[in-house]
Amino acid sequence: MSETIKFGTDGWRAVIGDQFTFENVRRVSSAIAVGARTLNPPKGVDPNALVVGYDRRFLSKEFAALVAETLRSAGFRVLLSKHPTPSQTISFTTRHRKALGGVVVTASHNPGKYNGLKFKAWYGGSALPEMYDAIAKNLGQEQKRDGGSIVEEDILSDYVGALQGQLDVRKIREAKLAILHDPIYGVSASLPSRVLGVDYIGATRIIRRSVDPLTETIVDGIRGEVNPAFGGVNPEPIPENLLASQNVMLSGEYDLAICNDGDADRVGILDQRGAFVSPHKIIALLALYLVRERKMTGEIVKTFSTSRLIEKIAAKLGATLHETPVGFKYVADLMLTRDILIGGEESGGIGFGRFMPERDGVLSGLMVAEIVAHYRRPLSEIVDEMEREFGALFFDRRDLHRPIDVCAQLIERARSGSLDTAFGSDLAGHEEKDGLKMNFRDGSWLLFRRSGTEPMIRIYCESPVRARVDEMLAIAIVELDRA
Numbered sequence: 001m002s003e004t005i006k007f008g009t010d011g012w013r014a015v016i017g018d019q020f021t022f023e024n025v026r027r028v029s030s031a032i033a034v035g036a037r038t039l040n041p042p043k044g045v046d047p048n049a050l051v052v053g054y055d056r057r058f059l060s061k062e063f064a065a066l067v068a069e070t071l072r073s074a075g076f077r078v079l080l081s082k083h084p085t086p087s088q089t090i091s092f093t094t095r096h097r098k099a100l101g102g103v104v105v106t107a108s109h110n111p112g113k114y115n116g117l118k119f120k121a122w123y124g125g126s127a128l129p130e131m132y133d134a135i136a137k138n139l140g141q142e143q144k145r146d147g148g149s150i151v152e153e154d155i156l157s158d159y160v161g162a163l164q165g166q167l168d169v170r171k172i173r174e175a176k177l178a179i180l181h182d183p184i185y186g187v188s189a190s191l192p193s194r195v196l197g198v199d200y201i202g203a204t205r206i207i208r209r210s211v212d213p214l215t216e217t218i219v220d221g222i223r224g225e226v227n228p229a230f231g232g233v234n235p236e237p238i239p240e241n242l243l244a245s246q247n248v249m250l251s252g253e254y255d256l257a258i259c260n261d262g263d264a265d266r267v268g269i270l271d272q273r274g275a276f277v278s279p280h281k282i283i284a285l286l287a288l289y290l291v292r293e294r295k296m297t298g299e300i301v302k303t304f305s306t307s308r309l310i311e312k313i314a315a316k317l318g319a320t321l322h323e324t325p326v327g328f329k330y331v332a333d334l335m336l337t338r339d340i341l342i343g344g345e346e347s348g349g350i351g352f353g354r355f356m357p358e359r360d361g362v363l364s365g366l367m368v369a370e371i372v373a374h375y376r377r378p379l380s381e382i383v384d385e386m387e388r389e390f391g392a393l394f395f396d397r398r399d400l401h402r403p404i405d406v407c408a409q410l411i412e413r414a415r416s417g418s419l420d421t422a423f424g425s426d427l428a429g430h431e432e433k434d435g436l437k438m439n440f441r442d443g444s445w446l447l448f449r450r451s452g453t454e455p456m457i458r459i460y461c462e463s464p465v466r467a468r469v470d471e472m473l474a475i476a477i478v479e480l481d482r483a
Contacts (some may be wrong), residue, residue, distance in 0.1 A: 005183055007132045013107045013116030016058055020115045022066060025105075028135070029067045030142045033074035035134035037143070041100055045122045046077075047149070050056055051102035053081040053090040053155070055187050055263050057115050058228040060084065063212060067117070068150050075145025080152045084187045086264035087118060088157040091358045092435070096158060097125030107237035108467045109261040112229040125332045125357035139226055140226045156191075156471035163195045163363050165357055168370055172196055175373030178207055178215040180257040180270075181221045181365075183471045184235040188264035190226035192361050192369075196303045199308055200224075208459060217373075222248060236261050237268025237348055237361075239276045251272030255372055256379050258365030266348035267361035271369055271379040280307035280395055282368060283344035288386060289371050290341055291317045297354065298341025304434045305397075305447055307459045312390045325434035328451065332357040344394075345462070393443075395467040398459045400479060407450045407457035410480045411436050414448055419479060423472050444468055446476060 004019045005012060012028060014020040041047060050071050055333060061084070066082045079097065080232035081090070087104045094102035098380050101121050106116035115191070119127040119135065127135075173196055183189040193200035201207075201220045222244055222253045223231060233241045237259035245257045249270050255272035269277045283302065287310065290296045299320040302310045314321035324330035331343035331351065340353030349359035372379050413419055414436050425440040433450030433457075445465035451458070462467045 005136075007136050007184035009129070011110075011112055011116055011118035011132070013114050015113050016115050022104050025063050025066055025117070026070055029103070030074070031072035031135045031138040031140075032117075032119060032153055032361045033071050033267060034077065034141045034143050035137040036076075036101055038134050039100065039121075039131065043142050045098050045100055045258060047100050048075065048077055048101035049097065050076045051079045051080070051081075051090050051094050051097065051099050051120075051155070052105075053061045053093075053102065053168070054105035055083040055087075055089075056084045056185065056226050056228065057105075057107060057108075057112065059263070060105045063115065067103050067105065072150050073145075074143050075148045077148065078150045079155070080150055081156075082152045082154050083156060085156060085159075086191070086356045086360075086362060087120075088265050088356065088360045088362075089124075089155060089245055091120045091124045091356055092121060092159045092162060093155045094120050096162070097358065098122070102126070104263070104331065106263040108263045108286050109234060109266060111234050123336060123357060125335070126329055126332070128329075140217050148274075153202050160195050162355075163366070165365055166352070166363055167195070169196055170372075172366070172373045173198065173217045175217055175376065176183070177211065177217040177255045177369060177373060178214065178253055179217065179219045179369055180245055180248055180254045181219050182223055182237075182242065182257055183221070183264065184233065184237065184241060184258040184259065184262065184472070185223050185225065185230045186260055186262040186264055187226040188260040188291065188362050190221060191217035192258060192366055193221070195362070195366060203415060206248060207253050207456070209253055216327050217369075220248075220271050230262065234375040237266055242268060242270065243274065244269060246274040255267070256369060258369065260361040260365065261348070264361045265359045267350060267365045268348055269365065269379075271383070273380060275380065277379065277383060278307075278395060279344060279346060279350065280309060280393070281386070282364070283342065283350055284390075285371060285383065286350065286367055287313055287319070287441075289316070289341050289367075289374070291319065293374060296337045296341055300333075301334050301340055301343030303327065303331065303345040304431075304437070305449070306344065307346075307393055307395055307462055308443070308445070309390060316390070323433065328359050346397075391464060392470050393464055395462045396469050396473060397458070398477065399456060400459065400477065400480065401456050404450070404455045406480065407455065410457065412449065413479070414438060422476055422479060425468075442468075444472065446472055448476075
């Protein structure tokens with residue numbers, strides 16, 4: 001069965017009942033136990049301690065119990081979460097308790113039929129590729145040792161306390177904001193209200209501030225109950241999955257919506273009108289706020305597919321900017337060695353280097369609430385002011401399933417210069433940090449990236465002119481199908 005178990009950049013995911021079975025979970029857990037013994041943590045880390053957590057997916061709690069028991073039989077002292085937790089809670093607890101690592105049973109933002117396992121390391125972030133390699137090469141291996149144990153504990157309290165230390169909770173509470181929280185049935189349900197120390201209403205009604213004025217900030221929640229099928233949508237906080245929260249925001253009674261994915265390490269934000277504010281703008285806004293208003297210093301990281309708006313802001317702030325390949329693990333790697341203030345990716349993963357080398361959708365969402373509380377103005381106006389200063393940029397992408405050779409041919413044509421004049425703008429040059437990016441003199445760019453695991457190509461586009469984005473993407477699709 002080992003040939004069916006493939007590790008990606010953030011662990012193993014598979015369809016429940018197909019490849020994700022109790023037997024395969026036991027096999028992977030055994031491989032984690034063997035591989036973990038080969039790691040070399042720094043002094044002070046307990047090499048015999050591991051943390052285990054899980055999300056709200058079908059049988060996740062039972063799978064986590066099996067993981068914990070397998071690790072116990074290998075001689076590890078296991079701290080098992082009593083409740084479903086965000087993935088970053090396991091990262092935080094692993095570092096806070098000085099454990100060797102942590103295991104999370106989750107498939108993050110994937111559809112409900114999937115589940116998976118992630119491994120977190122002692123520094124409070126995702127395992128490095130070499131750590132996953134050590135696990136993968138030990139599939140089929142098993143070690144039995146004495147001395148193991150399992151202790152169940154509520155580990156959310158320490159994590160909540162740590163988030164409170166990163167935020168100006170008093171400022172947010174006193175601003176009398178109405179925040180809508182949409183966890184898309186995931187593990188962050190009620191967490192923002194818990195962090196702020198306010199009542200969780202649960203959106204049994206839409207508030208009417210004209211009738212019942214707020215005395216302090218409140219958090220309403222929708223889609224907070226347990227639903228392993230996620231209501232039939234993918235638990236990913238992107239516009240097409242947020243219609244439920246957008247409909248509530250149309251009431252005009254809320255200041256912003258914080259939306260999280262299934263394991264709460266990503267964030268999507270809606271402004272007071274229900275309009276989606278892209279992660280590109282959220283990363284930029286957070287960087288500006290932390291430097292200008294919080295007076296913080298440090299470097300900024302963006303991935304190759306993330307907006308050039310962040311480059312402009314870093315230059316204006318005098319902050320060192322790093323650009324990495326696509327994937328938060330590259331951002332996290334820099335957080336381990338550099339003084340990173342903030343790092344983010346186009347898909348909504350945002351992290352703060354001085355807190356953890358890990359993305360955190362709960363913290364980044366509440367930090368946006370702090371921005372609204374600080375400026376005491378609608379979020380849309382705050383974003384508009386940023387764009388007036390730095391210029392508006394518009395972004396979109398297409399994920400297109402095509403045969404692998406067709407995807408490869410398009411990229412090769414772009415690389416060879418055959419597409420240089422196809423998009424109605426003068427080409428400024430090519431970049432190949434991760435895929436192939438075509439940069440144009442009008443400030444637009446196109447990025448072509450092939451999937452490493454399936455016959456699919458991702459095409460990203462940004463332009464100072466909104467209409468150009470749709471136009472360039474349409475041309476790119478025509479060229480793809482001409483290849």
